[in-house]
Amino acid sequence: MNCITKLFYYCLPVLLVCFAYSSNSYAKGIAAKPEITMPLDSSKVDVRKLNTEEQKKMLENKEYKYDRIGPAPKSLWDRFWDWLWNTIDKIFDTKGGNLAWTLFQSALVMAAIVVIIILVIKNDIRAIFYGRSASVQIDFKEFNEDINAINFDELIADAVSKKDYRKAIRLHFLKLLKELSDNNLIKWQIDKTNNDYSIELSSSKYNSKFNELSIMYEYIWYGDFPLDETNFRGTISKFKEFKV
Numbered sequence: 753m754n755c756i757t758k759l760f761y762y763c764l765p766v767l768l769v770c771f772a773y774s775s776n777s778y779a780k781g782i783a784a785k786p787e788i789t790m791p792l793d794s795s796k797v798d799v800r801k802l803n804t805e806e807q808k809k810m811l812e813n814k815e816y817k818y819d820r821i822g823p824a825p826k827s828l829w830d831r832f833w834d835w836l837w838n839t840i841d842k843i844f845d846t847k848g849g850n851l852a853w854t855l856f857q858s859a860l861v862m863a864a865i866v867v868i869i870i871l872v873i874k875n876d877i878r879a880i881f882y883g884r885s886a887s888v889q890i891d892f893k894e895f896n897e898d899i900n901a902i903n904f905d906e907l908i909a910d911a912v913s914k915k916d917y918r919k920a921i922r923l924h925f926l927k928l929l930k931e932l933s934d935n936n937l938i939k940w941q942i943d944k945t946n947n948d949y950s951i952e953l954s955s956s957k958y959n960s961k962f963n964e965l966s967i968m969y970e971y972i973w974y975g976d977f978p979l980d981e982t983n984f985r986g987t988i989s990k991f992k993e994f995k996v
Contacts, residue, residue, distance in 0.1 A: 899930045899940055917984040918972055924991045925969040931996045932958070946970065961994055 810816060826834070843849045904927040911920040929949065933940035938952045946966045953959040968987060971977055979987070 899926065899933065902926070902930070904930070912984075915981070917979040917981065918977075920984065921969060921972050921979070921987060924988065925965065925973075928962075928965065928991065928994060932962075935996050937996070958994075958996070965990060965994060 844853050904923055908920050908923045908927070911917070911923060929938070929940055932938045932949070932953070937956060937958065938949045946969075950959065950963055950966065953962050968990065972979060972987070
């Protein structure tokens, strides 16, 4: 063994004895430490009260109002509206006012329903749901906006020869409108809907049959219904039965 190792073995017992002695002394010191008690404070306390007048002066002193910014004064216009709404609230808080308000709301709902119904009647409802046919388009402008200048028989024959049966049905329906217009049963206009013509025919014997043909035409044309020769012949017979 070298010198350092020998020195460690010689000094180890001495270090252990010193450590044991110091630990024992520390433990005795803790055990013998006296308990500390707080003395009872019997001094007299002088309770002071804030002077009410002084407190009031401090609260009213503007120099101490750092974050107290009052609301801006209302204008004459603002005060008018406050008065108006308060008056309305007082009126509708009564029994009669509540009844009047209920009737007014009911009238608004009924008016809205009537407007919606009128808009639906005035528009081609089938065109709204089914849309215009994109495969075959016939614009009234190609007829120069004059239904009396159209040779329907020639156009129908041409469409049938090409097996364009949907176009032929449309032409048959336009021919029907022309016949009704020639007999002063309707007033034909380019921007009118079939519902408009139905209303004009409501007091005549043709109304029921016209509505039937109108629905059939709209289903075939706007619904883009595929039409073969057999179905076309059956549909055309319905149009031929309509005599003005």
